[in-house]
Amino acid sequence: MRIATYNVEWFSALFDQDDRLFDDDGWSSRHDVTRADQTAALGQVFRAMDADAVMVIEAPDQGKSHSTVAALEHFADRFDLRTTHAIMGFSNDTQQEIALLYDPVMLTPRHDPRGDFAGPEGAGGAPRFDTALRIDLDIDAHEDLVVFSKPPLELAIETRGGFAFHMIGAHLKSKAPHGAKTEQEVLSFGVANRRKQLAQAVWLRRRIDMHLAEATPLMLLGDLNDGPGLDSFENLFGRSSVEIVMGQEGEAGALYDPHARQALLRKLGVAPTTARFWIRQEKRFLQALLDYVMVTPDIRARGARWRIWHPLDDPECWQDHALREALVTASDHFPVTLDFEDGPQGV
Known part of the structure; x- marks a missing residue:
């Protein structure tokens, strides 16, 4: 069984009003x-x-005039992919949805949102992801409301081999200080955005704990827009969103992603990367580890094997010139795949 996560930059802009590819x-x-x-x-x-x-x-x-599922299924048909079906959960207003494109012969997904619905006043704990979390962001004894700009996608999965597990697709909000005009505003906006992102990570971690309490095999995958050592705010707040979501290695409830663990352990060594951005002011590329596939021990025990399809770092991608160029042209992120053995629970 192979599961992938792939952030496709501006995928939406490739489709017309009928959710068909422009391809022009x-x-x-x-x-x-x-x-x-x-x-x-x-x-x-x-x-x-x-x-x-x-x-x-x-x-x-x-x-109102677009369908994520229709667009993805038209894309699959255009390239004769076996992932002919798509499913999504709660939509958002960013033109950047979260959806699963899948092979219906190999697995059956079902939208399975967890948590209680919270009204306009929000709720504590781990409410449904399309509502609001009430949490104190700045330790001022006043609770703030936090929402996901892109509510995570929660799916119950059953594979052809009879393995049942849950999947959460996530895309956390970027910490970029949009709208800041002065250095002080950059710092202020950055701190505020960092607090919100860490609150979203706490929210995700609480949902993970709910699944662990039910002994449910779980996979969390997507773009967390964060990683160990990625920016200066980590020193201010102590931990990255990735560390909060993944948990401490060796402790009960910790998820596993080898690339994240490698990045956490490095000092001055090279860490894996999944994204490559052009920094216009500095005239150079910035590479970062942003995309993850984190799993519980019962999934890891199924011979789990991870791969970042990086055109410059993965030998097979580098040697295949056409694929190498395609990975660079397709998006500023590169896919991450997880292979594991399918079969009934306990196998």
Whole structure:
């Protein structure tokens, strides 16, 4: 069984009003990349991965005039992918949805949101992800309301081999200080955004604990927009969102992702990366570890094998020139896959 997570930059911009691919020479929303080039590159990447299911981060828009599921299924049909079906949960207003594109022969997913519904006043604990969490962000004895701009997708999965587990697809809010005009505003906005992101991580961790209490095999995957050592705010707050969500290695309830663990253990050594961004002011690329597939021990015990499809770091991707170019053209993130043995519970 192969499960992937893939953040596709501006996937939505490749589809017309009928949720069909433009696939023309018009410019995509990627810099200096046409819609036809990005579309072809994505088709090549999805076919090369040949995953049984792909958690698509920044999936096409869902709204009055758009359907995320229809767009993804049209994309799969265009490239004759075996992942012919798509499923999503709660939509959002960012044009960046979270959805699963999957092979119906290999697995059956069901939208399975957990937690109590919270009204406008929010709720403590771990309410449903499309509502609001009430939490004190700055230790001032006053509770704040935190929401997900992109509510995580919760799915109950049953594989063809009879393995049942839960999956959470997540895309946490970026910490970028948008709108800041002065250095003081950059710092102030950055701290506030960091607090909100850490609160979202706490919310996710509480949901994970709910599943662990039920002894449910669990996989959390997606773009957490954060990682150990990624920015200066980590020193201020002590831990990254990734560390909160994953838990402490060796402690009960800890999830596992080898790339995240490697990054946590490094000092000055090189860490794995899953994304590559052009920094215009500095005229260079920034690489970062942002995309993860975290699992409980019962999934890891099924011979779990992780792979980052990095065009420059993965030898097979590097040696395949066409795939290497496609990975660079398709998105500023690269897919992460997890292979594990299918079969009944306990196998």
